[in-house]
Amino acid sequence: MELFDGGTKRRLPHLVGPKLSWIVVLLAVIFSGVALSAPITADESQNGVANVPADAESRQAADLRDEMGGSEVVPAIVVLDREGQALTESDRTAVEALAKTLQEYSVGGAPVFQQLAEDGQAALIGVPLSSSASNDELVTIVEKMRAQLADEVPEGMRAQVTGGPAFTVDLAGVFDGADTRLLFATAGVVAFLLLLTYRSPWLWLVPLAVVGVADQVAITVVAVGTKFLPFTTDGASVGITSVLVFGAGTNYALLLIARYREELRRHENRYDAMKVAVDRAAPAILASSGTVVLALLCLGFAESPSSRNIGLGGALGIITAVVYALLVLPAAMTVPGRALFWPFVPRAGQDVPERAGFWWRVAEGVTKRPVLVGAVALAALAVLMIPLTGLKSGLSQTEQFRATPESVTGQETLGEHFAAGSSQPTIVVTSTDKAPAVLAAAEDVEGVQSARPGTEADGRTVIEVVISAAPATDEAFAVIEDLRSATSEVDSGALVGGTDAEALDADRSADRDRWLIIPLVLLVVLAVLLALLRSLVAAVLLVLTVVATYAAAMGAAWLVFTNVFDFPALDLTVPLLAFLFLVALGVDYNIFLATRAKEEAEQSPGDVSRGPISLALAVTGGVITSAGVLLAAVFAVLGVLPLIVLTQIGVIVGIGVLLDTLVVRTVLVPAMVTLLGRWFWWPGHLSRKPAGDEAQPQKETVAP
The missing domain is CATH 3.30.70.120 (Alpha-Beta Plaits)
Incomplete structure (x- = not known):
């Protein structure tokens, strides 16, 4: 499979033209409107058992208790104290009165119970609530209880509602309005970075609109998926899927638009330019998205229900993003014409400098001193791995929140x-x-x-x-x-x-999933790289670089968590999910670079290492760096939600993507290619290509 074929082969239908572009955009609007208005709600999972396998002993015990009718009620616990002072006789009388008052919230008239602490400094009241109550019903009950207690407890006494129902309510509160906050925060970050990238007052609106609509349509697609596939959704999986769609979708848009802009310098007709751009960019985008989808599908083998939710939901989200990027975006970009790029409008016949600018100087510096820069890059990654020696995982129920709820x-x-x-x-x-x-x-x-x-x-x-x-x-x-x-x-x-x-049981399940899923993901990525590059050495080395990036990102993030956020540990699901996202998404940038170097090496008279990798880095540097920075920023947006697991995933993936983009793809991989020469492509045909004087490609080259 060739990723870059000069536009000589058609890979996807060309849905662009003077009338066709308008038709495609109109159909996309109609389809999106129908999808967004469809009365479909996703099957949701209970947050309390989201990480517990169905066959775990604790789940079996819960199921048996349900069959016995012993879990019809679950207590909300009201804790009353004077913050270290002994309760007075009047306080104890007030507790008894409050217990009688709170009886109205008890389900089925079940008796409220109360208990005085042995130290005499606190009392508790247990209020039986229905275990089958919905989240909305629990929110109503707990909020009423808290409001009533605030009015009726004696002055100086503190009343706090805790227990299972209260944790459910507070966790639901984390995601109350989360979709809207996450959407606006993500859209704002993407808009700002697109504006910086294109330096056009309106160009950024088109990819942002297309990706934003894809994100909302993906919610409906995932909801439909829960009806036919073995997964459900929860607040965390919905947030992560949204970030994946925005991050990956915008990356695909950047690559396509970069190709389109370059082809506009070659073609008078903008529709012809877009057709060639799609032919050249689509294989890379499909290979990239295919890697991510296959890696996410590996989570389908996980025992943890929450991991399966993220895997299958995320895969559907990425597929939606690819469809909009390759079918809707090309049509939407060609409707306005070249003026969309104002004030830097590409004109047919303009030169495309390939050995000038910042990225060419970087490429020359790396390939002239591959041993030195490669050693420095490896040393930097190794230093960042050191904090892993103190890493801890496993958060208790009370440690799940960044803010501290009641x-x-x-x-x-x-x-x-x-x-x-x-x-x-x-x-x-x-x-x-x-x-x-x-x-x-x-x-x-x-x-x-x-x-x-x-x-x-x-x-x-x-x-x-x-x-x-x-x-x-x-x-x-x-x-x-x-x-x-x-x-x-x-x-x-x-x-x-x-x-x-x-x-x-969730801890044991997470450990089992790591040992199973991580090797599966590595095999998937290795298989994709072997199919693309036809080189065992290149595939293995590129996989090793993303694994090193993951370890370095985990170490650097642990420093941030312990010194900035004061997190006690990583959530159980974080190491596996961070690995999957970093390896699947991080390898994309190496794919774009290595496949471009392979293309240049195939067209070079004799040089298969320094010249091709320098040129590949020079012409891909700008767009890939923009894509990496944008993806890192989008994942960092997960921090707007006050749930530790999402903040941790966002920080780790953000750091890892930046390392992949700025260190591994920019320094380490070019240094390895230069040092190994033709052996980097072994056993492919490039490793057997006759050597000759170092030469540069003669054709005009454009960015992917």
Whole structure:
């Protein structure tokens, strides 16, 4: 497969022409309008179990409890304290009055319970809410409770609502209006960078409009996909898909417009210019997007539901972006004519300087001293990897937010005065005949504060266990593992579930997914590079460079997280998702550079290394750097949402894309090509090309 064929072969239908361009734009508007107005909503997943596989022990325990009818209610916990001072007798009376008042929120008349802390400094009130309540219903109830408590608690006393329902409400609040904020922030960043790139007052409007519409249509496409494919959506997956569509779609637009602008200097007829531009840019764009789609589809093998959501949803989003970039954008660009590029209007017959300017000087500097600049680049990447030695992963439920919502502060207060697991007890589902022995075994486990029998039905009993360790910590995980070991010795069919058990199962699932998905992604990228370049050496080296970039980006980002954001750890899903995005997206820039160098080497009389790679870097430098900076900025926009996982993905991918664009593609790869010479292309035909005097291509060359 040749990526650049001089426009001699047609790869896609040319949907441009004096009338055809208008028709395509009109049809695109109609189709987009129908898609945007379609009454289709995506199947959504529960955030609480988004990372837990369906066959995990904790999920099986939850499913059994559901069958028993033991999970019809879930408590919202009201924690009352005076911030370190003992509660007075009047405070205790007020707590009893509040408990009676809050009874109105209890589902089905289930009794509200209350408890005074042993230190006398806090009290809690448990309000049973329906476990089947929708997010909107929970938001209404919790907000009313918080408003009522603010009015009725005695002066100086603090009331905080926490527990499972409150965490659900606060997490939903993170994404309340998130789509709009993310859309405007992303569009603003893209508009600003496009304006800088093209220095035209209106050229940027066309790609921004096309990509923006593609982003919104992708939401509908993903919603339809959830009806037929094995995935759902959640707030995080929707945000990441939107960023992928905007980032990748704008990159494809930059490459196509760069080709179009160059062809306008060759052709009088703008439609002919666009046809050639599509022929030359489409193979590179399809190869690039195909790599990303295949890499995202690898997440379909993940155990973690959230990873599958991002993988399948992101793949549909990228496909949508490619369709709009290659079918709609060419027509939209040709409708206004050359004036769209004002004040730098390309005219037929203008020269295209290929050995002048900043990027030619960079190329000359790198290829003249490949050992020195290559060593410096490798040393820089190695230094950035050093912080990986202190990297930690795994965030508890209270550590998911950048801002600190009431559910988190309430949980912290609860942990100061009560057993940390009081708000969300661990459950053990066992056979009723063995329940007494299982209960005794659970009570004997170190770290268990209390255990009591709960719901009983269908020959099974649920035992509720309160552990003393803070939620989702290593100490809590150790207690869960000991509890599973102890109870299974009494009843081999006993299942341990609950919030801490789900977090432990999610941790194990994330570890398994990393060991499976990362090699799969590397094989996909390696296969694509082998198909494009016909060189084993080139493919392996380019894959190694993006892996090195990933490690360096993780190290640099960890420094940022610990010294700027003060994050305690990485979210469990971040290492895998960051790897996938960086490898799949980062290799694109190497694809554009290496395929252009291959094209130049094939047309060179004898030189297959320094001359072709210098020219390839010179003519691709501007557009690829613009694309890389834009993609990094778009991913950084994820930081507008106050959820740590999205901020971490945005920062890591942003740093990695910049390293790929400015260090690996600009310095390291050209240095390797120069040093290895024809061996870089082994065993392809370029490695056997007869050597000759270093010569430069004689034809006029344009950027991809």
